[in-house]
Amino acid sequence: MIVEKKKKRVSKKNKAAWRKHSDIRDVEDFLEDQRLEERLGHFDTKKDEEIFMLDTVGEGKEEEKPDVKPLSAKEQKRAKLNETPRCFQILLPSSKVEDPNKKRNTVKATGSKPSDLSKLTTKRKIEKGVLQKQIELTKKNIRIAREKKRKSKVIRQTFDKNLWSADLEAKGIPATLCEEFISPEAQLHNVHTTQRLRAKPPPPKMVVSRMAVEPPHPGVSYNPSFQEHQDLLQQVVKHEEKMMKKEAHLLRVTNKMFRKVTAQSKENQWIEEMSVGLPQPHNPQTDEQSGSDGEYRAINPPVQNKKKDHKARRKQREMIEEKERKKREKIDKKKITDLYKLRKLQASITKKEKLLEAERKKKEMKKKELAETALPELNAHKAPLKEPEFVPPEELSGDLRTLSASKNLLRERFESLQRRGVLAASRVMMKKKRRVKSYFKAGHKVTDQDVEKYMNKINKKNKLTVSK
Incomplete structure (x- = not known):
């Protein structure tokens, strides 16, 4: 029988080879004992009464x-x-290891048993009839x-609509699309799910009555x-006076309503308001002027x-009686x-009624x-009013x-x-320019000119x- 000898020197470059050829049982036993002490507590910190029992x-x-009297039920x-x-003891931690998050919020589980205080509150609500009113209100809603919901459902009583008729109006297509040049597929495609296109408002009468190009003033x-x-100058002056009057009115009802106060006067006013009711500091000059000898005197004499x-x-x-008599005689x-x-x-x-x-x-x-001459309102914005044009005398050249x-011809049109x-009136929307920061990236290719x-x-x- 051949006995395989254990190699003295083996490669341990991999984790599997390290675990295979290394004995770490003493380390695992030590860590296991340490975890057990963490769960059950260290013996060094425990008292003798907790470990031993005195017989x-x-x-x-x-x-x-x-001889102790038993407690009642x-x-x-x-x-x-x-x-x-x-039933909740199993949820409590049995380990002695401290919670790493000491400020953890305790969340009460849904469906947990009500406390005695909540039972008492519910009982009081039932006795007062609050819960009964809430239940009745819920049923009413x-x-x-x-x-x-029942009233919103409209039940059709007459069934005179022919679904198979060739008339496209029966299918909800407006007469504006019922033409021989438009195919039925295109007609049905342009109809919304509401079965009707929104009625387009007729063009205002002012389009026809107003002139496309208004004749300018001869001036x-x-x-x-x-x-x-000079006539044109008078019109411009009146227009400017009207605008200045409007601007002055806006300034009067906004900024001019509040008086301007300097920083020093504001501070003095604040000190005066905050010191109301407080004992005033002793001032010998005022005492000499008033001639006070330190004796208390009332403000109003008895x-x-x-x-x-x-x-x-x-x-x-x-x-x-004489006053009343004169008053009656006068009446x-x-x-x-x-x-x-x-x-x-x-x-x-x-005369006043007339x-x-x-x-x-x-x-x-x-x-x-x-109303007849007013600008048409196709949306919430108002159409811009035409301002009078004027060329100052010093800019008159006499030659085209x-x-x-x-002015800008495109804007005027x-x-x-x-x-x-x-066209519907619009407003000029000014976009905010984005401030782009530029940075200089240094490198070996950068020259002095750059x-x-x-x-x-x-x-x-x-x-x-x-x-x-």
Whole structure:
């Protein structure tokens, strides 16, 4: 029989070879003992009473039990309240290893047993009728929702629709698509699931009534007459005054409503408000001026309760009666004068009513005219109003070749389409420019010219920011 000898030197470059040819049982036993001590606790830290039991009775003798009165059933239940239920003991940790996360939130499991406090609260709610009201309200909401759902279902009573007819209108296709040049597949494809296309609003009448190109004012010409130029100047001045008045109104009701306070006055005001009710500091100068000798004196002097005599009371009563008599005489006199003024009052009322009726008709006519000439509203945005154009006298050249363009033709045509109702009004959405940072990547291929070019670029940017 050949006995295979164990090799003295073996390769241990792999984990499997290391485990095969290495004896690590002593290390595993030591780690196992260490884990056991962590679970059950170290013997060094335990007391003798926890490890050993002191036998003071001896063998064959029973230990004398103290005469203790047994607890009643109610007291036993109360004592068990602080104990953990047996069904939850398996969830408690049996290991002595500390939790690495000491601030762990304890989450109560769903369906856990209610506490005595929650039972007491529920009992009080039942006695007060709160739970019964909640149940009735829930039933009422369910009934309302069921009725609403039932009413929303429309049941067709007449069955006169022919599903197999060749009429495309019966299939929900509008008449605008029922043409011989459009195939039935294309017609059905363009119909939404609602079986009807949304009705397109008719074009506004203003498209037809307004002129495509409005004639400009004669004063806008490159060679206008003096009178026409002055008329246009007056229109521009009125427009500017109106805009300035509007801007002043906005400034008045926003910024001008709040008074400006300096930092020092604001601090003094804050100190004065915070020191209300606090004892004031002693100031000898004010004491000398007031002439105070340190003695306490009331602000209001004491008042004596001086009784009135019979004569003073009689005079007071007669004065009140005389005042009331004059007041009644004045009222009676006004009644008599009002009787004579009835015709005059009636005439003034009739005149005022006529004025109000005329103003009302005037407002209605003006409102009607504005409605007829108002810009069409195809969306929430308002069409831009046309501002008056004006060329200053110093810029007038008298020649078309030397005349500088004052407006953008494309923009003017676009706004004209919006004013006439051909296009819906829009707003200019300004995008925020993204600030892109540039970095210089150094390398062996970078030349002095590249560095100089980059530094010039940085200096130029810095100058622009400083000037702004």
